[in-house]
Amino acid sequence: MSTLPLQDADTLKPSPLLARLWAMAGERQGGHVVVKDAASGRILEADAALARVLRPDGQPLVGGLDADWCDAGMVVALRAADQAALARDGVLASEHRIETAGTRRDFLVLRLAGRQGGHAVLASIWIDLTPQRRQEQQLRQALDQIEQLQRANESLRLELKDQGLRDAASGLYTRSHFEEQLRREVDLSTREHREFALVFVAVDPLSGPGAALGEAARVRVLEALGRLLRGNTRAMDASCRYDEDRFAVLLSGVGLATAHSRMEGLRRQCATQIVVHDGQELGFTTSMGVASFPHTAHTQDDLVSASEAALAEARRRGGNHVTLAAIRFEP
Template identity: 50%
Template sequence: MLEALEVFGAGVAVKELGSGAYVQASPALDRLFERSESTLVGSHDGELMRPDEVHAMRRVELQAMQQRGAVLSEHRLDVGGRRREFSVARVPLDERHLLCAWLERTQEKQREVHLQRALAQIEQLQQEVEALRRDAQRGSGRDELTGLQHLGPFNEQLQREIDLSTREHREFSLVLVALDQLENVSDAQRQRLVEALGRLLRANTRAMDAASRVADNVFAVLLSGVGLATAHSRMEQLRRQCSQQIVPYEGSDLGMSVSLGVASFPHSSGSHDALLEAAQAALRHSQRRGGNQVSLASIPLGG
């Protein structure tokens, strides 16, 4: 068993709980504790660790014996003159013996720390850029948080697009985009997600298009002169960009997922309100399918 577990990179030992001595130890665990010429067998934690570390080990060992099941714990130990991070799984073998599998995570933890620092730096830079954008756009009639059009001007542009497309017998598309999985998200985290989605929408709309925040977590996009198939392709690209987007918040990545509903004029509907209802129905379909989806509005028979 010790050899089998060692294949997965774990150092493995068996301890006798009464004496606290190691009665078996794999070569990987000997190396982990820098026993180059001797083995841990017969040793006690007091010979390997500081008193506070020994106490923490003993507490988790007793917990595993009481639960009669596997217990996983994290430990930071001074080994070889430096701090090292370990994950330790413990499983009772009988009333007296405990199987312990050690896995060093020092490098992994260091990478996590470096990643947290990098994300914090990205977050700070993004906030500085957003502050500059808000200052530059102040008084421009755009939403301060997202930099997108307010709903009133957006609806006016949508009506102009309907009138123009009616006269010239051409298509355009209306898309509704909603952030997914916000049940356990704080207000501050929600703001970061809204800002990030605003940036992506600004980057993915042309000068003749328009985008607006229509509700707390819902956005509308007008794709001028774009038919349903092309709109679907563009919004599928946006969905993938959102799923790959890093949204830093206090040293971690919030991630992002969106649901999208796409309707087109005149195929989905030929009026302002009906077109919006068609896009809403398509959005709800994406959400019912679990989110992170692009759905197309149905085309009425004879439409």
């Protein structure tokens, strides 16, 4: 029974089978040739360069089996790919991740079954994809960093834009931004025939230590009221510093009764809130006027006027009060 010679060399003389496989491999560079006996799986030919990669211990690759240089899991994977290639007419391409001496490499393996010297053999070309995968990984990391930087820049842009729309003392939106939201809410409610409420809020005149501390105490109270307003409004609502002494709150999709109930809860919170400034405990109360669209007004200007009138009535009653605007009855 004739046997094929074993050959482990830097260059292998291309047999017709190997020449066919190289032609099918196309223009790929850096490929390494391996020829196995189809029956036993024993390696008959191999590039010396691939042998140095797969057998860094210096042992020969030719003459041995896959089990001599890789773990059991990889032996099973390689054997399955070999059997699939032997069972088909044509080239089988598969990828394998090989780890030797602590180094992981990715290979594309092209396999082709045929005969060489009267023996059934399996020829394969091993193409090292590791440099390409490393470049792809570096590219992905660079793209991820660019994307993260873009997200950070966009977040900063939105934050700076948002800061430009907010009042420094209270942290609430400015009047111009609020009025734009109010216009949109009027348009939306008019189209969809739904209601919403507008509330004007004012801090009652400070007494005791607050009155003695003057403007500094007033700023601390405004900051506290801004926090309470932010905590008592939903994402769909809006609050703003309307002018020097007043705040405005837009309660989307809320009727007069619900708005009154929510603002009454806020009034109680304000009345029990303690603000500390220079070691002094400061208390404060608020007056609120509640109007609703379309029950107390049918236009934006009328709604603002109705809420202002309700606030004036709350102040006239001595403050620390929530007053509802009168409901208009159409004939």
